[in-house]
Amino acid sequence: MGGLPGSGVVADNGVVGWWLVDGGxxxxxxxxxxxxxxxxxxxxxGTALADGSAARPAxxxxxxxxxxxxxxxxxxxxxxxHLTAQLDRLPEDWAPLLAEEDPLTTLVVxxxxxxxxxxxxxxxxxGAGGALGGACLTPTPDLDGVxxxxxxxxxxxxxxxxxxxxxxxxxxxxxxxxxxxxxxxxLAPEAWGGAVVVRREA
Numbered sequence: 372m373g374g375l376p377g378s379g380v381v382a383d384n385g386v387v388g389w390w391l392v393d394g395g396x397x398x399x400x401x402x403x404x405x406x407x408x409x410x411x412x413x414x415x416x417g418t419a420l421a422d423g424s425a426a427r428p429a430x431x432x433x434x435x436x437x438x439x440x441x442x443x444x445x446x447x448x449x450x451x452x453h454l455t456a457q458l459d460r461l462p463e464d465w466a467p468l469l470a471e472e473d474p475l476t477t478l479v480v481x482x483x484x485x486x487x488x489x490x491x492x493x494x495x496x497x498g499a500g501g502a503l504g505g506a507c508l509t510p511t512p513d514l515d516g517v518x519x520x521x522x523x524x525x526x527x528x529x530x531x532x533x534x535x536x537x538x539x540x541x542x543x544x545x546x547x548x549x550x551x552x553x554x555x556x557x558l559a560p561e562a563w564g565g566a567v568v569v570r571r572e573a
Contacts, residue, residue, distance in 0.1 A: 385432065389413040392429045392439050402433045410446070457483055460495040465510055474571050475517070479508060482517055482569055485556040491549070494522040504528070506549060516570035518563055519553065521545035 389407040392400030403426050407413040413428035430444035443451075458480065465479075483493060486506050494505035502525040509518040526532050527541060543565065550567045553560040560567035 387430075387432050387442060389428050389430055389444070390433060390439055391416055391426045393426055400427075400429055400439050401437050402439050405433070410444070454480070454484055454487065457487055457493045460493045460498065460505075461508060462496060475510065475512070475515070478569065478571050479510070479517055482508060482519060482553065482558060485553060485558060486519075486549070489552045491552065511568065514563075514568055514570060516568045518566050518568050519549050519560065520566035521549055 386406050388405065389410050389412070390405035391403045391407070391413050393403055404416060405413060407416060407428070410428045410430070429439055429441060430447075431439045431441040434440055461479070486493070492505045494507045495501055495503070496507075504522045504524045504527075507520050507522050509520075511518050521542065522528065523538065523541060523545070527538050531538050546566055550560045550562075553567065553569060558569045560569050
């Protein structure tokens with residue numbers, strides 16, 4: 372194992388933190404070094420391995436055998452809290468259409484996550500920020516999917532302070548952006564009027 376300045380492997384198996392491990396995402400991984408104060412430090416330290424071993428940061432507890440018992444990181448918990456808050460913005464008429472085990476529900480979560488990871492929030496139609504705009508998701512059981520469209524700030528969409536032409540042009544641009552983001556994430560959006568529809572996999 373190559374030397375990593377200031378980051379020798381700690382023997383205390385009770386330490387929970389970021390570690391540098393080998394192996395793929397589907398295996399526990401052998402701890403190479405750590406713990407580190409954060410993911411970024413662990414990642415940068417991976418480039419310092421003298422033997423060129425493939426290494427990646429992972430969060431958890433080091434077992435006595437040198438493998439890692441994975442645990443959700445504080446960042447993952449924060450992300451899940453954020454995602455839950457975003458899903459709470461969905462209109463109430465979603466409730467009777469979706470069940471927890473329904474594949475359409477899973478698709479809604481995937482679409483919401485993909486948009487939020489790109490920095491695009493859901494529109495909070497009934498909340499205090501309703502005027503701010505965001506992505507609107509509409510369940511479409513008949514299409515076996517979710518229609519996705521952008522909702523601009525009230526200044527553009529309702530007040531049209533820059534005129535109807537600017538409103539229309541920006542709307543088209545944002546809907547194209549939504550489609551590109553979803554396509555990059557492998558969700559295969561299809562044109563649906565001025566919006567897009569993402570369907571469940573067959």
